[in-house]
């Protein structure tokens with residue numbers, strides 16, 4: 249038996265000896281040849297609704313279950329850290345503790361990640377032009393390390409070793425949380441109750457309401473891979489346990505897939521380090537500045553700022569407009585372009601009445617949006633769609649370059665198809681007051 253298999257076996261024994269139950273018709277399987285690490289397979293036919301495994305809450309690893317909380321001194325302090333920091337610190341601690349309760353679990357967790365956070369400059373270059381670049385967040389993560397983690401590690405030198413519990417381990421644990429954790433709603437309720445009993449301050453209650461659940465590591469549930477369109481299992485958060493159940497009939501030999509959400513390839517790559525060859529949830533973002541630049545290239549800056557504020561207040565303009573695999577132009581984008589094209593008189597009226605124009609696709613608006621799509625397609629990427637497709641055909645591995653190419657190709661296809669669809673969409677001819685006529689009238693009045 250290989251070490252890889254042996255670790256899987258020990259992990260299952262650990263689960264069962266701690267109260268978990270595993271359906272006899274499932275098994276852990278090695279999917280490394282498909283670039284997917286471990287996964288879970290049906291070893292016999294499974295029926296929709298069947299329990300695949302049940303996990304008692306005490307095996308979950310969270311800021312509330314880690315043995316860190318029982319150590320003198322530090323207890324309260326790490327729990328008060330914001331965001332993921334309490335769980336990151338818990339993982340940093342438990343992962344290096346030789347007699348950790350979760351040792352068999354850590355032994356099956358990866359130590360390397362293929363997310364862009366860990367790519368070298370050459371691979372990162374492959375992402376140029378895509379929506380991922382601005383979202384990798386390595387600098388923000390490192391700032392959090394300096395602010396929240398490092399001071400605790402240094403302060404409690406009897407618990408932590410700064411040479412071991414360092415930035416590398418922090419990145420590893422942060423990446424584990426990013427790609428393996430779950431939000432446990434029921435534990436959140438318990439946590440709230442406990443903390444409310446301890447401190448009944450209004451401010452804290454407000455903070456907790458904003459939380460989405462208690463972020464936890466859920467051994468075994470996190471062994472399931474994801475494949476868009478193939479989801480056949482779901483985790484149910486019951487009072488005493490977490491239960492993974494089949495949500496479809498699963499035939500013998502099929503892989504059991506959880507869902508990580510309806511994620512586009514850019515998000516799958518950024519958070520999980522893989523992409524789907526075909527992904528119906530792919531999207532492209534058209535960012536606000538590009539829309540403004542194409543709609544009013546020479547307009548007076550003050551007016552443009554006012555228009556942007558107005559659009560944001562009305563909820564039309566956000567950081568970006570999103571187009572998906574339906575290839576439709578968002579109504580909000582059409583409205584935004586109308587507002588950005590408006591003369592100062594027209595805009596004054598909109599502001600006065602607090603009324604947005606209708607999302608009519610006039611010739612002028614169509615031209616601007618075509619230009620936005622062309623610019624996004626032609627100016628941001630260094631290669632063409634055809635070049636990318638030819639390059640992809642040559643690659644047989646699961647490399648970072650291949651993943652980046654698939655993201656680029658997905659984005660470019662959406663842009664091209666949206667452009668084609670827009671070009672074949674008939675325009676709305678305004679009977680009386682087209683924007684252009686309004687503009688001329690406004691100019692005449694001024695004279």
Ligand SMILES: C[S@@+](CC[C@H](N)C(=O)[O-])C[C@H]1O[C@@H](n2cnc3c(N)ncnc32)[C@H](O)[C@@H]1O
Pocket residue numbers: 282283284285286287356357358427428470471472473474475519520521522523
């Ligand atoms: C929740 S874990 C699933 C278990 C994981 N395969 C393992 O060996 O530990 C999520 C990670 O599994 C891998 N993964 C999940 N689905 C995948 C897929 N369809 N193709 C490639 N890798 C996948 C990615 O590395 C992802 O970050």
